[in-house]
Amino acid sequence: MLTAKDIYKGFDGLGVLDGISININKGEVVALIGPSGSGKSTLLRCISQLERVDSGTITLGGDVLCKTENGILKYSDEATQRKIMLRMGMVFQSYNLFPHMSVIQNLIDAPVRVKRESKKSATERALAILEKVGLSDKAAQYPYQLSGGQQQRVAIARALCMQPEILCFDEPTSALDPELTKEVLGVIRSLAKEHMTMLIVTHEMSFARNVADYIVFMEGGKIVEEGKPEQLFHSDNERTRRFIGES
Amino acid sequence: MTIKFFNDSERLGRLVSLMLSGAGVTLSIFFLTLLFAIPLGMLVAQGRMSKRLPVRAPVSFYIYIMRSTPLMLQLMFIYFLLPMILPFRIDRFVAVVFAFSINYAAYFAEIFRSGITSIPLGQYEAAKVLGYTKVQTFFRIILPQVIKRVLLPMANEVITLIKDTALASTVAVVELMTIAKKQVSSSSSIEPYFVAIIMYLILNGIAEQLCKFAEKKLNYYR
Numbered sequence A: 001m002l003t004a005k006d007i008y009k010g011f012d013g014l015g016v017l018d019g020i021s022i023n024i025n026k027g028e029v030v031a032l033i034g035p036s037g038s039g040k041s042t043l044l045r046c047i048s049q050l051e052r053v054d055s056g057t058i059t060l061g062g063d064v065l066c067k068t069e070n071g072i073l074k075y076s077d078e079a080t081q082r083k084i085m086l087r088m089g090m091v092f093q094s095y096n097l098f099p100h101m102s103v104i105q106n107l108i109d110a111p112v113r114v115k116r117e118s119k120k121s122a123t124e125r126a127l128a129i130l131e132k133v134g135l136s137d138k139a140a141q142y143p144y145q146l147s148g149g150q151q152q153r154v155a156i157a158r159a160l161c162m163q164p165e166i167l168c169f170d171e172p173t174s175a176l177d178p179e180l181t182k183e184v185l186g187v188i189r190s191l192a193k194e195h196m197t198m199l200i201v202t203h204e205m206s207f208a209r210n211v212a213d214y215i216v217f218m219e220g221g222k223i224v225e226e227g228k229p230e231q232l233f234h235s236d237n238e239r240t241r242r243f244i245g246e247s
Numbered sequence B: 001m002t003i004k005f006f007n008d009s010e011r012l013g014r015l016v017s018l019m020l021s022g023a024g025v026t027l028s029i030f031f032l033t034l035l036f037a038i039p040l041g042m043l044v045a046q047g048r049m050s051k052r053l054p055v056r057a058p059v060s061f062y063i064y065i066m067r068s069t070p071l072m073l074q075l076m077f078i079y080f081l082l083p084m085i086l087p088f089r090i091d092r093f094v095a096v097v098f099a100f101s102i103n104y105a106a107y108f109a110e111i112f113r114s115g116i117t118s119i120p121l122g123q124y125e126a127a128k129v130l131g132y133t134k135v136q137t138f139f140r141i142i143l144p145q146v147i148k149r150v151l152l153p154m155a156n157e158v159i160t161l162i163k164d165t166a167l168a169s170t171v172a173v174v175e176l177m178t179i180a181k182k183q184v185s186s187s188s189s190i191e192p193y194f195v196a197i198i199m200y201l202i203l204n205g206i207a208e209q210l211c212k213f214a215e216k217k218l219n220y221y222r
């Protein structure tokens, strides 16, 4: 469903992504692992349009975000970019909830303002989603009144409320202590059971092993190894073994 | 110095009502300045933060001039300059409001700019991936948070502005200070100054309470 092919990206001439290709099928959970600075966030940000690639092709379903032919990069028109943006959700490490809005407002504001949905139907869906992430009783609270784990679950709910076809996570639990990490991972796990398509950057190896259908291990802007969890966790590749062993 | 007003209630009544009319002019200058300077300051802040140098450089220069020269000098300059470059006569009151507006816009712009740049990048990114347009992001997500952050420095400026309106007397706009001065010199008593002090205190007391109220209103989140 989502395909990124031969992605190159540098900052100020310094290469960060060095020819990465990744493919995610519908209903699949792909975990992206690798040491710090390997370019995981950058890849995710290129896919979610927070950064522009230097070269490569990205498509979602039938829509082309950008493509490179004969070495010439071409991004689609604004309307297509926006259409693709609305089909994807993103969850950040630092939650990035809107502090001046209550939980329920955080959830329904974009559906109402961006998608022009009625307040009533957005609210109904938002309440159902809040229930799913176990925060029904927090609808009227403000983000500062919630724990980190609760804030991250609201952030997931906010992304879900836009009904994305694919959800991207950038280290959703690395700002949380183990107890709160568990509750957030629990939510992601339940989404996986419902076959939500997800691309997750994570340092939680056992989570990647148990929940992901496919794992991509990258280092230095390149993919070192990729495959089913069992393959990577019993890898012959020296580098993979060392990274997984250390984590 | 003899007491000329405070022992003559009729005379005092006349003085107070005269000075109240002056306070009305003071308030007009005050509100009109806020009315023009706040949106103008917002625009100037945007220009000051522009990525384009041809926009940013002149805007920075304008802020520099406004903040580095005395407001009184700017007031006189505009008061004498405007009639020279404009084909029609302008009222001295209009010249004063114009000078105050462009001066305060520069100060407001710097306050808005620091407020806007203090909003974490993550807020923009979250809004972007949710599909908000740039305009929606500014008005729905950024501005409400900026308002909370600029409230305190803005309250300081508001109080300064009320006091600065007295500068309008240098170009003989008949506001509170001008009347007080006239009354003092014609009566050779400083009682009109007392009345003026009390009126400024009341005006600023009200302004301060309003700011406190706004602060409380915005206290529902952190």
Ligand SMILES: Nc1ncnc2c1ncn2[C@@H]1O[C@H](COP(=O)(O)OP(=O)(O)OP(=O)(O)O)[C@@H](O)[C@H]1O
Pocket: A011, A012, A016, A034, A035, A036, A037, A038, A039, A040, A041, A042, A043
């Ligand atoms: N906006 C930027 N400007 C300049 N360099 C950047 C920028 N963003 C990332 N980089 C650089 O790109 C490289 C890859 O960064 P990236 O954040 O993608 O790594 P990561 O795999 O997500 O690491 P981590 O596990 O620490 O989050 C790093 O060397 C980083 O310094």
Ligand SMILES: [Mg+2]
Pocket: A040, A041, A042, A170, A171
């Ligand atoms: Mg990262």
